[in-house]
Amino acid sequence: MSTASTALAEPRSGVRPAPAGRRTRLRMRRRTPLWLLIPAAAVLLPLFVYPIYQLGLLSVLDFRQAQVSGGQPTRFVGLDNYLTLLRDGKFWSVLLATVGFAAACVAATLAVGAALAVLLTRVSRWPGYALSLAAMAAWAAPAITGSTVWMFLFDANLGLVNQVLGLDGHNWTYDRYSTFALVGAAVVWHSFPFVMVTLYAGIRAIPEQMLEAAALDGASHWRSFWQIVVPMIRPLLVIVVIQSIIWDFKVFTQIYVMTGGGGIAGQNLTLNVYAYQQAFAASEYGLGSAIGVVMMLILLVVTLLYLRALRRGGEPL
Amino acid sequence: MNVRLAKALAAVLVAGLLVGGCAPATAPSSGGGDDKTTGTLRVWLFDEPNRAPKQRVIDEAVAEFTAAHREVTVDVQYLAVQTRSERFRGAFNDPASAPDVVEFGNTDLPEYVAAGGLADLGADVDGWAEGKDLGPDLRASATTDGKLYGVPWYLGVRALYYRTDVFAELGLTPPTSQEQLVAAARKIRAAKPDLFGLAVGGKYTFAALPFVWDAGGDIAATSGDRYTAAINSPQSRAGIKAYTDLIKPDNCPPQQCADLTGGKTVELFASGKAGMAILGNFNRTAVEAGAAKGKYAVVPLPGTTPGSIAPAFAGGNNLGIMKNTQRRTLAADFLKLLASKKYQQQMYDAMGNLPTLTSARTELAGKEPFLRPFLDTIAAGTRFVPLHPGWGKIDAQAVIPTMLEKIVTGQATVEQATDEAATAITAALAQ
Numbered sequence: 001m002s003t004a005s006t007a008l009a010e011p012r013s014g015v016r017p018a019p020a021g022r023r024t025r026l027r028m029r030r031r032t033p034l035w036l037l038i039p040a041a042a043v044l045l046p047l048f049v050y051p052i053y054q055l056g057l058l059s060v061l062d063f064r065q066a067q068v069s070g071g072q073p074t075r076f077v078g079l080d081n082y083l084t085l086l087r088d089g090k091f092w093s094v095l096l097a098t099v100g101f102a103a104a105c106v107a108a109t110l111a112v113g114a115a116l117a118v119l120l121t122r123v124s125r126w127p128g129y130a131l132s133l134a135a136m137a138a139w140a141a142p143a144i145t146g147s148t149v150w151m152f153l154f155d156a157n158l159g160l161v162n163q164v165l166g167l168d169g170h171n172w173t174y175d176r177y178s179t180f181a182l183v184g185a186a187v188v189w190h191s192f193p194f195v196m197v198t199l200y201a202g203i204r205a206i207p208e209q210m211l212e213a214a215a216l217d218g219a220s221h222w223r224s225f226w227q228i229v230v231p232m233i234r235p236l237l238v239i240v241v242i243q244s245i246i247w248d249f250k251v252f253t254q255i256y257v258m259t260g261g262g263g264i265a266g267q268n269l270t271l272n273v274y275a276y277q278q279a280f281a282a283s284e285y286g287l288g289s290a291i292g293v294v295m296m297l298i299l300l301v302v303t304l305l306y307l308r309a310l311r312r313g314g315e316p317l
Numbered sequence: 318m319n320v321r322l323a324k325a326l327a328a329v330l331v332a333g334l335l336v337g338g339c340a341p342a343t344a345p346s347s348g349g350g351d352d353k354t355t356g357t358l359r360v361w362l363f364d365e366p367n368r369a370p371k372q373r374v375i376d377e378a379v380a381e382f383t384a385a386h387r388e389v390t391v392d393v394q395y396l397a398v399q400t401r402s403e404r405f406r407g408a409f410n411d412p413a414s415a416p417d418v419v420e421f422g423n424t425d426l427p428e429y430v431a432a433g434g435l436a437d438l439g440a441d442v443d444g445w446a447e448g449k450d451l452g453p454d455l456r457a458s459a460t461t462d463g464k465l466y467g468v469p470w471y472l473g474v475r476a477l478y479y480r481t482d483v484f485a486e487l488g489l490t491p492p493t494s495q496e497q498l499v500a501a502a503r504k505i506r507a508a509k510p511d512l513f514g515l516a517v518g519g520k521y522t523f524a525a526l527p528f529v530w531d532a533g534g535d536i537a538a539t540s541g542d543r544y545t546a547a548i549n550s551p552q553s554r555a556g557i558k559a560y561t562d563l564i565k566p567d568n569c570p571p572q573q574c575a576d577l578t579g580g581k582t583v584e585l586f587a588s589g590k591a592g593m594a595i596l597g598n599f600n601r602t603a604v605e606a607g608a609a610k611g612k613y614a615v616v617p618l619p620g621t622t623p624g625s626i627a628p629a630f631a632g633g634n635n636l637g638i639m640k641n642t643q644r645r646t647l648a649a650d651f652l653k654l655l656a657s658k659k660y661q662q663q664m665y666d667a668m669g670n671l672p673t674l675t676s677a678r679t680e681l682a683g684k685e686p687f688l689r690p691f692l693d694t695i696a697a698g699t700r701f702v703p704l705h706p707g708w709g710k711i712d713a714q715a716v717i718p719t720m721l722e723k724i725v726t727g728q729a730t731v732e733q734a735t736d737e738a739a740t741a742i743t744a745a746l747a748q
Contacts, residue, residue, distance in 0.1 A: 068410055068432075156573055157590065171572045174726075261715065264519065264575050265722035281713035282745075283406075283428070 052296070058289035068285070081290035090266075091274070091291075098249065098271040101180055105248040108188045110241065113195025118225065120200050132197075139193035143253035150186045151258055176267045179259055183268065186254050191247060195240045202233035238310055242303055249299060252276070271295055352645045355388040359416040360651065361404070363634065364395040367602075370667035378660050382651055389647060401425075409434040412641035417648040418655075420470065423635050424702055424712070427461050431706035435466040436638040441649045442468060447657055450674040454699060459635050461704045462542070467635030468656045471670035474629040474699060475523060476690045477618045478586055478600075479593040480609060483509070491616045494623040495531070495559065498593075502568045505592035514568040516591035517560065518577025519722040520715075523630045524595040525560045530700045531620040531627035532556030536717075537703045537746055544703055544746035546739035548720070554731050557724070559621075564725045575725045586613075597632065598671055598691040615690045617697070631699035633673070671695075707745035716741045 059082070061067075062075040085091050116135070120128055138146070153160050156171040173179045206229060214224040230237070252272040255262070261277060262269040269277070271291065279288025365371050372395075379391045394416070396404050401421070408415035409432045421429065429435050442448040442456075442465060451469060459467035477498070479491060484501075487508055492498040502514030517524055529535065534553025537544045547553055564574045577585075586594035587607025595618060596604065604613060620627040636656055638648045654660065661672035665681060671691065672678050682692045702708050711717070720738035723729040729737070 068406070169573060171576075173576060174572050260520065260576060260578065264726055265719050265728055266715065278714055281402075282710035283713075284710070 055289045055292050055296075058285055059293050061286050063286040063289075064283050068283075077286070081286045082294075084287060085290050085294065090269075094269045094271055094274045097180075097269070101184065101270060102245065102248040102251070104180075105184050105187045105191075105251070106241065106244045108184065109191050109195055109244050109248070112188055113192040113240070114199055116192065116196045117199035117203060118229075120196065121203050135193035135196055138189050141190070143190060144257055146190055147186055147254045147257035150182070150189075154182060173259055173263060173268075176263070179263050179268045183251075183254050183258050186258060187248060187251055190254070191244060195244065198236055198240050199233060202236040203229055206232050234310075238306070242306060245302055245306075246299055249302075250295070353643050354386075354647060356390075356644065358389055358391045358418065358644055358647050358651060360391060360393045360418045361396055361408075361416040362393060362420045363401070364397050365668065368395060371664070374660060374663045374667050375655075377663070378651075378655055382654055386647065386650075391651065405429060405434070406432070408639065412639075415639050415641055417639055417642040417644050418652050419637050419639060420634050421467070421637060423458055423467070423469065423631070423633050424708060426459060426467055426635060426637075427704050428706045428709040429637075430461055430466050434640055436640045436642065436645070437464045437466060438468060438638060438649075438652075439465045441653070445653050447653070447674060450658070450676050452673075452675055454631065455673050458631055458633075458701050458704070467637040468652060469673040470634050470636045470656055471661065471664060471668075472673055472695065473597045473599045473632040473671065474691050474694050475527070475595050475597045475618065475632075476615050476629070476694050477593060478596045478604065478609075478613050478615050480589075480591075480612055481614050482612045483512070483592045491614070492619050493616075494619050494625075495528075495621045495627070496623075498619055499559075499563065499568075502563065502593060506568050509592070511590070513574070513585065513591040515563060515593040515595075516577065516582045516585045517563045517569055517574060517595070518579070518582055519564060519571075519575040519725050520578040520718040521582055521595075522717045522721075523579060523632065524582070525557065525717065525721055526630050526700070526702075527595075527618055527627040528560040529553050529556035531625075532559065535700075536711075537705075537742055539703075544705055544707075544743075546742035546746070548717075548742055549732075549735035549739040554735055557721070557735060558731050561721060561724045561731070564721075571725045575722050598688065599669060601669055601687065615687070617690045617694045626694055626697040628698055628700045629694045631695075631701055633671075703746060705746050707742075707747075710745040711742055714741065714745070716745070 060076060060078060062077045062080075064072075067074045116131065120131055123131065141149075152158075154162070154172045156162065156169055161172075162168055162170055172182050210228055210232075211224055214228055219227070250272050251270055255268060255270050255273045256276070259268040262273055272295070275288050275291035275295070278284065279291060362371075362375065375393055379393065382391060383389060402425070405419075405421070405425075408419075409429075426435070442451070448468070455469040455472075456465065459465055459469055477492070483489075483505060484491070487504055489501050489504065492501050498515065504514070505512055506514040526536070529548070529552075532552045532555040534550050534556050535547045538547040538550075548557075563569060564571050569577075582591070582594050583596055583600050583603050584607075585591045586596060587604045587609050589608035589612075604610070617626040618629065619625065636652050638645070638652060642648050656673075658672070658674050658677045661670075661674055661677050662681070664670045665672055665677075671688070672681065678692060678695070681688055716738050720734045723734040723737075724731055728734075
């Protein structure tokens with residue numbers, strides 16, 4: 001037994017217990033963290049593990065409306081749902097579009113959010129309030145309302161944007177990329193306030209002296225942003241990046257509302273809308289669950305890779 | 318103590334996972350069976366954009382019913398159409414909270430039957446004097462596997478709305494053949510570039526289907542009780558080509574029309590942006606509320622043969638009884654009351670819903686000139702989507718709009734797009 005662990009196990013009273021009793025106590029102490037996890041587990045297991053277990057179970061069953069309401073027996077089909085999915089060319093093109101769309105949205109959200117957070121630290125009081133208020137309003141707007149309003153603005157015949165630009169009759173949702181850009185803008189509009197507020201709080205927490213010292217040493221704003229601010233708010237950046245990836249990968253409302261359920265000939269489908277349309281609206285719960293499992297695995301891999309890359313980068317989380 | 322508590326907690330959790338987790342939730346199968354003659358009869362009807370007139374008619378029917386059945390109360394709920402499928406699935410999964418009498422869209426019927434939710438009404442309708450007044454077309458639209466699962470309550474059919482002022486100005490006469498229809502559409506667009514000739518859309522399935530049916534095609538063909546897709550037959554392709562050829566710059570440019578839905582077409586015609594549109598008798602109020610008010614008339618949608626009428630889709634709603642009802646007789650009595658000639662006529666007065674009883678329609682035709690083109694369309698024969706639970710899937714997966722839009726935007730030829738749709742349709746109808 002090393003000195004360190006003896007010291008740790010040493011009771012404060014200083015009375016040395018009998019060796020057998022000490023071992024038991026040591027074991028109990030080592031277990032203590034496990035007991036402390038129980039309240040969290042009691043909440044997390046039913047709320048997360050059980051639904052995920054059900055999702056996994058459904059994905060290996062032939063489970064449609066007739067099975068839910070007991071009209072037909074439930075059948076185990078093994079990996080059939082997954083094979084159907086992987087053999088479906090549409091699934092791959094939708095997956096590719098989703099990844100590209102989410103990546104663009106994450107990059108844009110971060111750029112806009114970070115830029116405005118920095119701006120917020122520079123402007124005086126009232127413009128700062130106005131900016132915060134505008135951002136909060138965008139944040140508070142329900143996705144469905146926001147999307148509908150964006151569609152009013154960009155309506156082909158009666159929209160404000162077309163009237164101002166003199167583009168009467170131009171349909172923004174006709175071309176695939178123009179549609180994705182429009183929906184992406186709405187997604188960014190909805191999600192940048194979270195990034196802005198989080199990063200603003202992070203920047204505010206940086207001691208003034210450090211930035212002052214950098215300025216005295218002759219560092220430009222640009223340089224002190226990249227060499228002082230970014231490293232110091234790195235843990236926050238990790239959180240907003242992961243959050244944004246997860247949100248934007250799972251985007252549903254904006255696509256569903258703004259493109260009328262996937263755009264012309266389904267050219268603007270993302271994975272979540274595709275799962276809903278192909279599976280849940282069509283009562284193919286088994287297939288839908290398989291899509292859900294695939295999405296979950298992709299997000300899990302992305303998150304793990306990102307966390308690993310950050311740890312390698314030196315900064316512990 | 319702590320340890321024991323934790324162990325107990327863990328055991329409960331594990332047990333919960335094992336017991337609850339073995340199988341996904343499936344509703345208990347109960348046959349209903351009870352036939353109580355007292356208590357509350359629960360009724361689900363669809364909500365409407367302007368529900369007050371409908372509610373007045375229903376309230377009157379409820380008053381008449383409760384006067385005859387003193388120990389019964391009737392609880393009517395109005396469901397939002399958009400969330401109906403969730404509500405119905407909920408009702409099938411939990412019979413205890415399910416209604417007794419329901420209104421439902423006639424295309425939803427096979428799905429509900431496959432889910433085991435609806436009761437067979439054959440005997441009730443056969444023994445009902447007014448039931449004989451239902452036309453065979455209509456009875457067939459609620460019959461699957463030889464059993465009648467719904468009583469058609471009202472009908473909706475589409476016909477051709479056109480702007481009388483535009484037609485007069487350009488010296489056009491109402492088209493009586495498809496050729497004339499297309500010519501008129503192009504002429505309007507050429508003379509008035511801010512108008513669409515005939516507003517048609519890539520997401521407007523029920524405007525495209527009459528072209529397919531008129532050309533002798535169909536969505537699917539039956540042999541015995543098996544369905545195979547027919548959307549890629551030469552006849553169907555001819556019809557689809559005729560429809561998609563209308564979504565061209567000389568009538569309705571793809572840029573604007575590729576993603577038009579039926580609802581958007583109504584808006585365009587009502588706001589005076591289209592010379593013609595394929596709208597239903599149920600769209601009259603919307604058109605009357607717009608700029609087109611007083612400047613339009615309706616004729617049946619013409620077919621390719623001069624003077625013929627393109628078969629319309631027989632849209633409409635049915636009344637049905639839930640299989641698990643505990644008040645089977647009461648439910649049937651209330652259903653027959655709502656579906657009676659008296660209340661069908663009142664529903665027409667209140668909502669413009671076309672009656673399903675032939676005699677009620679004949680009487681209406683005499684006094685309502687607006688209805689003539691719609692009644693003529695019904696008389697010429699209406700068609701229906703495959704009576705199969707797979708139709709719900711074809712609809713949810715937007716198979717037909719995707720096919721039309723691929724053709725219209727040039728992403729696929731008529732042959733490729735129809736073959737692709739046929740594969741999806743056959744797969745959906747095979748289950």
